[in-house]
Amino acid sequence: MADKVATTEPSGLAGIRRINIGTSATLMVIVVILFVFLSMTSPVFLTGANLSNLLRQTSINGIIALGMLMVIITAGIDLSVGAVVAIAGIVNALMLQAGVPMLVSIPLTIVIGAIIGMFNGFLVFEVRITPFIASLGTLTIVRGLVMIISGARMVANLPVEFGRIASAELLGIPSMFIVWMVLFVLTAFLLSYTQIGRNFFIIGSSTEVARLSGIRLRPNIYAVYGLCSAYAALAGILLSARLSMGVPTAGISYELDAIAAVVIGGGSLFGAAGSAFGAVLGAIIMQTIRNGGNLLGVDPFALEVIIGALILIAVGVDQIRVRRAERG
Amino acid sequence: MAELIAAHGITKVFPGVRALDNVDFVLQPGEVHALVGENGAGKSTLIKILMGAYRRDEGTLQIKGREIREFNPQAAQAAGMAAVYQDISLARSLSVGENFYLGRMPTTKWGTIDWTGANARCGDLLKDLGLDIDPRVPLKSLPVAKQEMVAIAKPVFEGADILVFDEPTALLTNEETEILFSIIRRLKSEGKGIIYISHRMEEIFAISDRVTVLKDGRHVKTLPVADTDADELVRLMVGRSMADMYTIKRATPGTTALRVEGLTREPRFRDINFDVRHGEIFGLFGLIGSGRTETIRAIFGADPIDSGKVYLHGKPTRFGHPSDAIAAGIGFMSEDRKNQSIALPLSVRTNINLANYPAISRFGIVDQAAEREAARSCIERLQIKTPSDEVRIRNLSGGNQQKVVIGKNLTTKARILVCDEPTIGVDVGAKGEIYKVFESLTHDGVAILMVSSYLPEIMGLADRILVLYEGRQMGIVSRDEFDEERLIRLASGLQA
Numbered sequence: 001m002a003d004k005v006a007t008t009e010p011s012g013l014a015g016i017r018r019i020n021i022g023t024s025a026t027l028m029v030i031v032v033i034l035f036v037f038l039s040m041t042s043p044v045f046l047t048g049a050n051l052s053n054l055l056r057q058t059s060i061n062g063i064i065a066l067g068m069l070m071v072i073i074t075a076g077i078d079l080s081v082g083a084v085v086a087i088a089g090i091v092n093a094l095m096l097q098a099g100v101p102m103l104v105s106i107p108l109t110i111v112i113g114a115i116i117g118m119f120n121g122f123l124v125f126e127v128r129i130t131p132f133i134a135s136l137g138t139l140t141i142v143r144g145l146v147m148i149i150s151g152a153r154m155v156a157n158l159p160v161e162f163g164r165i166a167s168a169e170l171l172g173i174p175s176m177f178i179v180w181m182v183l184f185v186l187t188a189f190l191l192s193y194t195q196i197g198r199n200f201f202i203i204g205s206s207t208e209v210a211r212l213s214g215i216r217l218r219p220n221i222y223a224v225y226g227l228c229s230a231y232a233a234l235a236g237i238l239l240s241a242r243l244s245m246g247v248p249t250a251g252i253s254y255e256l257d258a259i260a261a262v263v264i265g266g267g268s269l270f271g272a273a274g275s276a277f278g279a280v281l282g283a284i285i286m287q288t289i290r291n292g293g294n295l296l297g298v299d300p301f302a303l304e305v306i307i308g309a310l311i312l313i314a315v316g317v318d319q320i321r322v323r324r325a326e327r328g
Numbered sequence: 329m330a331e332l333i334a335a336h337g338i339t340k341v342f343p344g345v346r347a348l349d350n351v352d353f354v355l356q357p358g359e360v361h362a363l364v365g366e367n368g369a370g371k372s373t374l375i376k377i378l379m380g381a382y383r384r385d386e387g388t389l390q391i392k393g394r395e396i397r398e399f400n401p402q403a404a405q406a407a408g409m410a411a412v413y414q415d416i417s418l419a420r421s422l423s424v425g426e427n428f429y430l431g432r433m434p435t436t437k438w439g440t441i442d443w444t445g446a447n448a449r450c451g452d453l454l455k456d457l458g459l460d461i462d463p464r465v466p467l468k469s470l471p472v473a474k475q476e477m478v479a480i481a482k483p484v485f486e487g488a489d490i491l492v493f494d495e496p497t498a499l500l501t502n503e504e505t506e507i508l509f510s511i512i513r514r515l516k517s518e519g520k521g522i523i524y525i526s527h528r529m530e531e532i533f534a535i536s537d538r539v540t541v542l543k544d545g546r547h548v549k550t551l552p553v554a555d556t557d558a559d560e561l562v563r564l565m566v567g568r569s570m571a572d573m574y575t576i577k578r579a580t581p582g583t584t585a586l587r588v589e590g591l592t593r594e595p596r597f598r599d600i601n602f603d604v605r606h607g608e609i610f611g612l613f614g615l616i617g618s619g620r621t622e623t624i625r626a627i628f629g630a631d632p633i634d635s636g637k638v639y640l641h642g643k644p645t646r647f648g649h650p651s652d653a654i655a656a657g658i659g660f661m662s663e664d665r666k667n668q669s670i671a672l673p674l675s676v677r678t679n680i681n682l683a684n685y686p687a688i689s690r691f692g693i694v695d696q697a698a699e700r701e702a703a704r705s706c707i708e709r710l711q712i713k714t715p716s717d718e719v720r721i722r723n724l725s726g727g728n729q730q731k732v733v734i735g736k737n738l739t740t741k742a743r744i745l746v747c748d749e750p751t752i753g754v755d756v757g758a759k760g761e762i763y764k765v766f767e768s769l770t771h772d773g774v775a776i777l778m779v780s781s782y783l784p785e786i787m788g789l790a791d792r793i794l795v796l797y798e799g800r801q802m803g804i805v806s807r808d809e810f811d812e813e814r815l816i817r818l819a820s821g822l823q824a
Contacts, residue, residue, distance in 0.1 A: 193696070195689040202682060205671030212630060212660055212668055213682040213736070214651035272673040 023266035023318060027281040034285065038292040045295055052174050054291045056166065056242060059180040060085075060235045062283035064254055065261035066180075066187045067231030069279040070224050072262050073191070075204040075271025076131035078120060078225060081232035081258060083142035084113050085251030088236030090146055093155035093246030096162055106237055113233020114226040116142060121222035139255070146248045155246035166242035176238050180280075183231065188276035200224060204271025260307075261286055264314040285310075330393035332357055332490050332521040333378060338387035340373055340545075347373040350387070351547045353540060355490065355521040360512060362524045362532045362553070365542035365565055366755035371525055374542070375492055378523075379411050380404040391490075410483030411492035414499075417479075418467055424478050425450040425463035428485045453485050458507050472499045473616055480508055489520040496524075497531060501615050502820065509535050528782075529558035541565055566756045573760050574788020576767040579607035581791065584642065585744050585775035586658075588627060591636035596622035597799035600636070604744070604775045609766065611790030612779040615819050619799035620779045621663060624746050627777075628660045629653045640744075654683050659737030661730075661747035663779070669733045670721050677703040677717035679732050684739040706735035710765060727758025734765055745769065748779045763789060783812055797821040 038045040045051075064081050071078045088109050095105035116138065123134035168175040191197040199220045203210045207217060235254075240246045263269070264285060265278025286307065293303040333355040340348040348370045355361050363371050376382040378389070380399040389396045391407050418427045425447045426433065434442045450463035459477055467475055476499045483491050493512075497505045512522055512535055524536050532539060533553055541548040541564040548564050587603040597619035604610040614620040625631045627638060629647025638645050640656055647653040650660065662668035670679050680703045681688070688698040703717040710731040714724055721729055730750065737745055750766075751759045766776060766789065780786040786793060787810050795802040795818035802818040805811075817823070 193693055195685045195692050195694055198678065198681075198685050198694060201674055201678070202671050205673050206667060208668045209671050209682070212628075212650050212662060214649075214654035214686070216649060216651055270673075272671065 024275070024277050024281060027265065027278065027285065031281060031284055031288065034288045034292065038288070038295070042292065042295040045292060048172070050291070050295070052169070052172075054287060055177040056174050057291070058283055058287040059174070059176040060239050060242075061254065061257050061261060061287060062180045062280055063183055063235040063238070064232050064258040065265075065279045065283045066183055066276060067228035068255070068258040069262045069265075069267055069274050069276060070187065070191070070200055071131070071228045072259070072267045072269060073200045073204045073271060073274050074221070074224050075269070076124065076221075076224065077135060077259070077269065078117070078228050079132065079135040079255045080116065080120060080138040080142055081228065082251040082254035082256075083139045083146065084116055084229050084232040085236035085239060085254055086146045086248060087116070087142050087149070088113050088233035089240035089243075089250050090150045090155055090246040090248055092237050093158055093240055094149070096158050097155060102159070102162060102165075109237055110230050110233045113236070114230040116233075117226040117229025118222050120229070121225035124225065125218055125221040150246065150248040152248055154248065156244070158240075158244055158246075162241055163244040164241075166238060176242070179234070179238065183234075184276055184280050191276060196220065196223060201272050204273075257283075257286060260311045264311060266318060282314075285314075331355065331390070332392055334388075334390040335374075335378065336388050338374065338377060338389070339385050340370075340377060340382060341385050347545050348377070348384075349545045351542065351545070352550075353378070353547075354550075355523060357519045357521055358516050359538065360516055360522045360524055360536040362526065362536035362539040363542065364526070364532065364539060364561060365548075366757055369542040369565070369755075370545040371542055372494070373545075375411065375494065375523070375525070378404075379409060379492065407490070408488050409490040409492075410486060410488035411494065412479050412483065412496055414495040418475070418482070420468040420475075421466060423464050423466055424454075424461055424470070427467055427478060428453075428463070428482055450485065454481060457481055457484065457511055471617065473501055473504050476500060477504055477507065480511065484511060484515065489518075490523075491515065491520065492523045492525070494525045495527065497526065497528065499616060501617070505531070529561065532561070533558070562756070573756070574763065574784060576763055576789060577771070578791070579767075579770040579773075581605040581608040582773060585640070586627075586777065587639040587642075589637045589639070591623065591626065591638070592634045593622065593626050593631065594634055595799065597626075597796065600794075600796075600801050602794050602801075602804060604777050606743070606773045606775050607770045608791045609770060609776040609778055609789050611786040611793035612777065612796065613781070613783075613786050613793050613815060613819060614779075614796035615781065617798065618796040618819065620781075620796050621748055622799075623796070624660075624748060624777060624779055627653075628658060628746050630660070651686075654740055654742075655686075657741070657743040659683075659740060659742030659745045659747075661733050661737065661745070661750055663748035663752055665726070665729060665733065665753065669736075670729055672722040673720060675718050676707070676712070676714050676721050676724065676732060679721045680706045680717070680735045680739055682736050684736070687740065702739045706732070706738060709738070710735050711761065725755070725758070726753040727755050727761070730754050730758065730762060731765075734762065742774070744775045744777065746777045749781065750778060751780075751782075751785065759785075783815060787812065787815070795819050 064085070068078060068081060091112060092105050092109040095108065096102065120135050120138050123129045123137070124131050166176055170178060191200070199210065199215050202213065202215060203217065203220055211217060236251060239250055261282035262274060262279050265274065265282035267274030267278065289307055289310065290303060293306065331354050333353065335353045338348050338351045351370065351374060353374060365371050373382065377384045380401045380403055389399065419430065428450045429446055434446050436442045447463045454461045454463060459481065461470065461474055461478065467478060476496065480496060496508055500508065515522060526532055536553050538550060538552050539561065540550040541561060543565060583606055584603045585606045589601055591600040592598040600623055602610065612620050612624065622631065626633045629650050629652055645656065666672060671682065677699060681699050684702055685694060688695045688702070706712065707714065707717060712728050712731045712735065714728060721732060751762055754762065770776060778786070778790065792804055792806045793810070793815065794804045795815060797819055798821065805815065
């Protein structure tokens with residue numbers, strides 16, 4: 001009965017932290033179980049080489065997931081991130097080939113990513129195209145552009161220092177993982193402690209509520225899609241550093257992995273829910289299963305079935321949990 | 329003939345709350361039985377149990393003399409029961425006729441849908457009920473009041489003989505309310521039973537035969553309406569009489585806070601002129617479609633205007649966006665709380681601070697202590713009933729949600745409060761508290777511009793009332809000239 005004050009669990013910004021301890025605790029248990037299981041069944045899993053490989057691969061998906069999280073909190077979606085990964089890798093590689101120094105090419109590539117994101121923002125806010133369709137259009141356009149720019153060929157022979165970005169380690173921790181963690185802290189801070197973070201949650205609840213509360217939608221919508229794409233561009237640069245070349249077909253279906261990581265981590269496509277920590281755990285779980293499956297020699301196609309099922313189970317169980325809580 | 333519904337000793341317990349406690353309810357054939365009580369009294373729970381949506385914990389239920397053990401919505405429908413709820417639960421994109429047949433369209437001998445026959449039958453019924461609606465048009469192309477009439481006509485079409493109307497007139501104009509009443513009288517004469525839920529006393533006395541009062545999940549009394557009056561019913565509902573509720577201590581109006589000149593937005597409203605003073609409650613009265621909501625939204629900068637001027641403290645101003653109005657010290661409460669005023673999935677704390685973040689942020693970083701403090705002081709001042717400020721606002725009652733909306737405007741220290749139906753969907757107890765808050769705000773010199781379509785409320789609270797009819801300003805009536813009949817005449821487009 002809606003008329004009574006139910007003693008349900010808290011949520012929403014202030015409360016979101018607490019609700020996510022519930023979701024996050026479950027996810028952390030899953031991570032631990034996965035790690036224990038894989039280290040017992042595969043002699044390779046717990047080796048330094050495999051772990052650092054796992055961290056590198058997870059970092060790329062994890063960075064994209066953090067950007068996707070913010071968009072999903074505003075009740076949007078960005079399907080173009082995978083294409084942005086590809087274009088960022090190619091554009092940066094072409095600049096490096098042309099002799100542009102890394103310190104110029106990398107920031108420039110991230111800005112290009114942000115501009116693509118703001119194009120999504122333009123479509124969503126000014127043209128009022130639903131985010132799904134808007135970013136689907138952008139995805140297709142960008143994929144085409146990548147092929148045109150690169151002539152559908154890989155861009156190799158990059159400076160050695162560039163490859164070192166990916167291989168470098170600090171105290172045995174891969175640099176890419178550090179980049180991811182820095183972004184994680186920044187994103188978590190932005191969502192919990194800043195005005196724009198509040199705006200994202202409020203917009204995700206209802207754009208009309210946001211507007212009547214004096215929040216200007218335009219800058220916030222541009223910002224969230226711009227940020228998401230900038231994150232994806234950074235991920236694209238790191239991926240190409242890891243491969244030591246720009247690959248025009250890179251990042252295919254990465255948007256789906258990012259969305260999956262966000263929803264496994266407690267995000268909702270209806271908006272106004274989700275946390276950076278949850279998205280990080282979601283990305284780790286997805287990648288660990290992929291990595292473990294490969295080590296155990298599971299048929300890669302069967303692995304996809306397992307991962308798909310996992311997404312449904314994770315989100316389904318969370319839905320049931322939330323619905324129970326809501327009924328009071 | 330046996331009773332249509334005979335429910336005895338109905339009890340329903342939700343975790344932590346006894347929503348219904350040993351409630352009896354009997355519906356006779358040919359009877360209109362009103363159900364009244366504050367929000368939270370258990371009206372909706374009782375209806376949901378009768379309609380099979382909830383399972384009762386205790387008690388017996390007989391429908392048309394048949395003992396019902398297990399009940400569900402399908403069985404209720406099969407038993408000839410139908411409910412019309414306030415929020416129209418029809419398929420808005422489908423045509424009126426399709427909504428009548430929903431999922432059971434008649435077919436021709438070829439197996440295709442018999443559109444001609446279906447539309448003819450719907451059209452006949454609509455005409456018969458006095459409704460000028462084409463069954464072929466999509467539901468969403470109709471004005472809301474007409475959509476509601478379609479929702480009301482649907483169970484009649486289906487031949488239901490136990491009908492529940494839950495606040496059916498909330499969206500209706502006078503004319504349509506009359507049509508609704510004639511439909512109800514006709515159903516009654518056919519021996520059907522009607523359960524009628526309404527907050528509006530006049531309607532209960534106009535249409536019903538008996539009334540059952542619920543309070544805090546308990547059955548207070550069932551009595552023939554002929555033997556009672558509105559004052560007694562309100563007393564039974566809340567334990568206090570109605571007259572006191574609207575009595576507030578008036579503040580002495582000060583300087584002009586807001587002046588509007590020739591405000592026009594075609595086709596919604598044109599040439600609106602008025603001023604609101606500090607410490608004054610200025611009422612805006614009109615029926616649905618009169619442009620009352622559109623007028624105040626435009627003043628607040630939520631919608632554009634064609635022409636006209638808004639003066640704030642004598643200075644011409646134009647708000648291009650609600651954020652300009654908020655920055656200038658204007659607060660806003662929408663009539664559509666759930667979709668426009670509060671962020672349902674977020675916490676009470678966030679909701680209290682919805683419009684406050686620019687003020688408590690430095691370099692874009694929110695001062696968490698200030699945020700908590702704003703929530704704490706609001707909850708205390710407005711006595712918002714919530715276990716903590718971290719609870720999702722959707723778990724609060726309508727009255728407490730509305731207090732949060734007021735709190736949102738206190739936090740921004742609004743000097744002018746623009747509110748649209750400030751007590752909509754709020755129970756009588758919380759209503760009284762909201763009026764008290766308005767009283768104290770006016771004594772602090774806040775100017776209140778209030779839209780209300782509920783006459784006792786607006787006449788009780790306002791110092792002056794501007795009446796709108798189809799976007800036209802019919803006049804401004806000052807308090808000593810308040811007269812119900814006069815206001816209604818103006819609101820119906822007649823000169824007073």
